[in-house]
Amino acid sequence: LAENPLKQYSKRPGTFVSLPSDGKFYTVPPEMSADGEIEIRPMTASDEIKLKNPDGLMNSESLFQVIEHIAPGIANAKDIPTPDLDIIVIGMRLATYGQFMDVNVTCKNCSHTENYQINLSNVLASAGKITAPDKVNVGGLVVSIRPHTTESNTMYSNYQVELLRAARMVETNVMENKEPLNKQLAEIMAKGSQILYEIAMNHVTSVMMPDGNSITDKSLIKEWLADLAAPDYQLVRDAVNALSKEQIDRNVSFHCTQCETENKVEVSFDPANFFGASSL
Numbered sequence: 001l002a003e004n005p006l007k008q009y010s011k012r013p014g015t016f017v018s019l020p021s022d023g024k025f026y027t028v029p030p031e032m033s034a035d036g037e038i039e040i041r042p043m044t045a046s047d048e049i050k051l052k053n054p055d056g057l058m059n060s061e062s063l064f065q066v067i068e069h070i071a072p073g074i075a076n077a078k079d080i081p082t083p084d085l086d087i088i089v090i091g092m093r094l095a096t097y098g099q100f101m102d103v104n105v106t107c108k109n110c111s112h113t114e115n116y117q118i119n120l121s122n123v124l125a126s127a128g129k130i131t132a133p134d135k136v137n138v139g140g141l142v143v144s145i146r147p148h149t150t151e152s153n154t155m156y157s158n159y160q161v162e163l164l165r166a167a168r169m170v171e172t173n174v175m176e177n178k179e180p181l182n183k184q185l186a187e188i189m190a191k192g193s194q195i196l197y198e199i200a201m202n203h204v205t206s207v208m209m210p211d212g213n214s215i216t217d218k219s220l221i222k223e224w225l226a227d228l229a230a231p232d233y234q235l236v237r238d239a240v241n242a243l244s245k246e247q248i249d250r251n252v253s254f255h256c257t258q259c260e261t262e263n264k265v266e267v268s269f270d271p272a273n274f275f276g277a278s279s280l
């Protein structure tokens with residue numbers, strides 16, 4: 001089959017970004033340049049359509065598909081540590097629309113809204129690396145951990161949806177007989193705690209015993225986690241959270257032209273907000 005002669009006209013240069021993880025923690029390590037960077041290509045129109053959602057809710061499946069398209073060096077978008085995800089998403093914005101991104105910022109004193117231009121190259125250049133320990137000692141065992149991933153983040157959102165469902169059920173309940181409600185609530189809570197266990201399991205890659213033998217079998221790790229004392233479980237969770245810490249600076253400072261107040265605000269790099277009011 002002959003190559004489409006139009007193809008040479010649609011190739012656009014991408015950009016290269018350095019990952020906070022340096023490619024660590026992935027099941028399949030990403031393809032990196034000699035400088036340890038990954039390539040990010042500009043979004044195509046079809047990528048953009050996938051991210052534009054009429055109800056404003058980001059569909060994680062669509063985001064995963066787009067990321068695997070624009071970052072061909074990443075085999076599985078669900079596997080991306082969350083500190084890397086921020087960088088990839090900002091790189092995607094930069095490769096597609098250039099280094100400047102306009103956001104609306106609101107003065108905390110007078111509520112005046114101004115336009116602020118963020119330099120995405122600076123945000124990427126000042127991003128940190130993951131330096132927290134990836135091992136934690138729990139009662140004589142050395143537990144190897146990895147950060148939150150795009151997948152565990154999605155699972156956590158699902159858990160929060162379950163909790164909201166339970167809360168709404170309690171709120172709207174006017175039944176005399178509480179038994180059916182209690183049963184339903186117990187089911188929802190059980191489902192929620194199951195999700196939390198799945199997430200925890202996702203974050204433990206191996207457990208080394210004092211004799212030097214390592215356990216990597218997921219079902220054995222799951223059983224061990226389920227039996228873990230609450231304070232020990234907390235140790236693992238805190239270590240995973242430290243490892244997952246965001247490595248970009250979201251704070252911008254701006255001077256309000258209306259009331260002269262100096263403001264510090266946090267900006268979001270959520271891809272759902274990338275397109276502003278532009279429409280199809």
Ligand SMILES: [Zn+2]
Nearest residue numbers: 107110256259
């Ligand atoms: Zn103001």
